[in-house]
Every structure is written in structure tokens, then in C-alpha cells.
Amino acid sequence: SGKSRRAGRGVRRCLAERGEAEAEAEGGLVFFPLPPAVTAGWWGRPVGRVGKMAISRGLWCCQRVLAWIPVLIITLVVLWSYYAYVFELCVFTVQNGFEKAAYLVVFHLFFVMFVWTYCKAIFTEPSQPSRKKILDIMELELQDMQVLSHSFGGTDPCFLLSSAIRYCDRCQVIKPDRCHHCSICDTCVLKMDHHCPWVNNCIGFSNYKFFLLFLGYSMLYCLFVAATVLQYFIMFWTGGLTDGRAKFHVLFLLFVAVMFFLSLMFLLSYHCWLVSLNRSTLEAFSAPVFQHGPDKNSFNLGVWKNLKQVFGPKRKYWLLPIFTSIGDGHSFPMKSQSESHNPLLSNEEHWDEGESDMEYTATASGTTSVTVEMES
Numbered sequence: 154s155g156k157s158r159r160a161g162r163g164v165r166r167c168l169a170e171r172g173e174a175e176a177e178a179e180g181g182l183v184f185f186p187l188p189p190a191v192t193a194g195w196w197g198r199p200v201g202r203v204g205k206m207a208i209s210r211g212l213w214c215c216q217r218v219l220a221w222i223p224v225l226i227i228t229l230v231v232l233w234s235y236y237a238y239v240f241e242l243c244v245f246t247v248q249n250g251f252e253k254a255a256y257l258v259v260f261h262l263f264f265v266m267f268v269w270t271y272c273k274a275i276f277t278e279p280s281q282p283s284r285k286k287i288l289d290i291m292e293l294e295l296q297d298m299q300v301l302s303h304s305f306g307g308t309d310p311c312f313l314l315s316s317a318i319r320y321c322d323r324c325q326v327i328k329p330d331r332c333h334h335c336s337i338c339d340t341c342v343l344k345m346d347h348h349c350p351w352v353n354n355c356i357g358f359s360n361y362k363f364f365l366l367f368l369g370y371s372m373l374y375c376l377f378v379a380a381t382v383l384q385y386f387i388m389f390w391t392g393g394l395t396d397g398r399a400k401f402h403v404l405f406l407l408f409v410a411v412m413f414f415l416s417l418m419f420l421l422s423y424h425c426w427l428v429s430l431n432r433s434t435l436e437a438f439s440a441p442v443f444q445h446g447p448d449k450n451s452f453n454l455g456v457w458k459n460l461k462q463v464f465g466p467k468r469k470y471w472l473l474p475i476f477t478s479i480g481d482g483h484s485f486p487m488k489s490q491s492e493s494h495n496p497l498l499s500n501e502e503h504w505d506e507g508e509s510d511m512e513y514t515a516t517a518s519g520t521t522s523v524t525v526e527m528e529s
Contacts (some may be wrong), residue, residue, distance in 0.1 A: 184437070206497060213422060220337075220353050222323050224275065227271075230409065235407065239257065241259070241398065242256075243260075246385055246403065254368060256381055259377060264374065265369050266370040267370045267374045270367040270370050271367050271371070273474040274349075274360055274363045275352045278343075278359065279345070279355040279358075280482050281341055282326050282328060282343060283483065284326060289402070298422065303389060328341055330484060331452075332344065332345065333347070335355045336357075338355050340355075342358075343358040343359070343483065344357050346361055346427075346435065346514075347433075347434045353493065358480075358482035361440055361493060362465075362478055365428070367418060368421040372418055372421055376410075377409055385403050406506055430454045432453075454486060462478065463478055464478070
């Protein structure tokens, strides 16, 4: 009857609304905002919790697939450059046997190192905070504060001012110094520098050395290709060599090599400047905030010590894509001993939206208070 059909529709509507409310109440589920035409079926009724989960997972899968497009473009360009240089230039164009052998040996040396470092930058997982190490560091800092409290009678302003513990509500973990949450990878990354679309990975503590070596070897690769192709480019341009299929590859090989060399030169120069000052890209744009205020040079220990933090203490491994960085990514030495006891305060409002920071305030009297700030 009409009454039973209306009652059935009312029950289904209540169940759908209840399912949506339960889905929104669960903190572990994140749904993309969708227009009404997508959240409703062809019959015009809400799809409910299961439908939203399916749509969200589908969009997430599409996003992950599309993120590999820049890597695919770089791979195709590198494969074409290998064919153009080895076969069209060295095999079919270069006539001198010694010159041809020297070109091939040096080219493959740079090519192997370029591909090796590129793969390491792509497939090295970014390090995430370890709950055990964070608790160990907090316990040591608490012991230091207690010792100083007894030594100075609880009046030392350098160590007993209110400090903060940064907490990520998405990963459900306490973030140590220089750790940030990446909204693209949806994870917290130790000593995060930036998210690079050309490697489809977050650049941080575990792969920053590989990223720098990738920039260096790719720049040398482009420089060598451009330098050795230039004379044959001039020959083709002036008519010194006969026109053929190799002419097209040589002309475009020089153009692509010079274009990538210039862009890589500026990018590598910028990161070398950051390494010399012991800063990350995020810290260069937004200085870390301490109890005494923002300070971009808080981790600057000098050029030599800054280099050893990234590349390791043994210089024979500096040019190899092998992990040799100093530390575990959870704590870092500071330029003064007093500042090393002060954890970073939250200063990530320009990096990730929707992330909450939990501040733990300690006073000399022993009382504590917890404040949660939600960023919109």
C-alpha cells in the first residue's frame, strides 16, 4: 500500500543518514567532498557509507596512478636520450674509433650513476616517526629538566619555560623536531624537505642524500651530452654532414640536454645552499619556532658539520647512493647546548590543512595543561 511504501522510504532514509553520521564520526576515514550528483544514485537517493567508501577509494587509486605520470615522462626522455646518443650519434655519426669508445665509456658511467640515484630517490621509503624512539627522547628530556630544576631551584628560564609537543591527529603520533605531515603521501616524514612529483616521493631524512646525488649526476649527464653533441650539431647546421635520421636526434638531443642542465643547475645550487646552512626547504620558507622565537639558523653547526650530517663522516661514500647520514632523524644537534633542550613549537599552518597540534605546557609548580589547536 501507499503507507507501507512511504514508511519503507522513511526507514531507508533514516538508515542512510545514520550511516553517514557514523562514517563522519570515525576519525580513520577521510572522504573527499563530492557534489550531490555523485553522492546520490540514479534513483536520487544517498548512496550511504559503503558507496562513499567505494568512491573515495576509487579517487585515491586514480590519484596514485596519475602521480606516476611525471616519473614516466622522465623515464621516456632518458630512454630516448640513450638511444639517440649511443646509436644515432656514436654508432652512425662519429667516425673516429677512439673518440667513439671514449664517448661510450664516459656516457655509460654517468648514465649508470644517474639511473642508480634516480631509482634510490624514487623507491626509498621516507622515514616515519618511531613511537619508541620518541618516548625515549621525551624521557631523557624530562630527566634533564628535573636535574636542572633541582640544580637551579626551579628558576632557570632557559629550560623551565613552557614547551610544546607536536602531535599529528592523522597519523596518531607525536612529531619530533623537523618532522612534518605530507598531505600527498598522507604520512609524517622525518626531517621532511618537500614532496617531489618528479620522483613521486617525499624527500626527507632517509633519501635526501639520494636526491642530491640524483640532481648532481643528472646535471653531469646533461652537461656531458651537450658538450659532446655540440660539434656535431654545428656540422649538421652548417652542412658539414649529410642530412639523415641522425640529424633530427642530434638537434633535439642538444636542445633537451641544455634545457635540463640549466634547470638542474639552479635547483642543485639552491639545495647546496640549504645543506650548507643545515635547512630544509620548509624551514627556508617558514623558520622553526622555539621558545625564544623563530630561528632559521638553529641547526646550523658550520658548513663541514652540516655536510657530514647529510653525507656521513666517511668521504669515500659521499658520491655513492648509499645511506650514510648521521643520526636517526628524530633528534638533531643544535648550535648551542641550551637550545638543544628546547623542542620545536608548532609552525606548520602554511604546510598542511586540517592538522592539529597538541601543546603540552609544563610549569615550575608541576601542574600541566593540554591545549589542542585545530587549523582550518
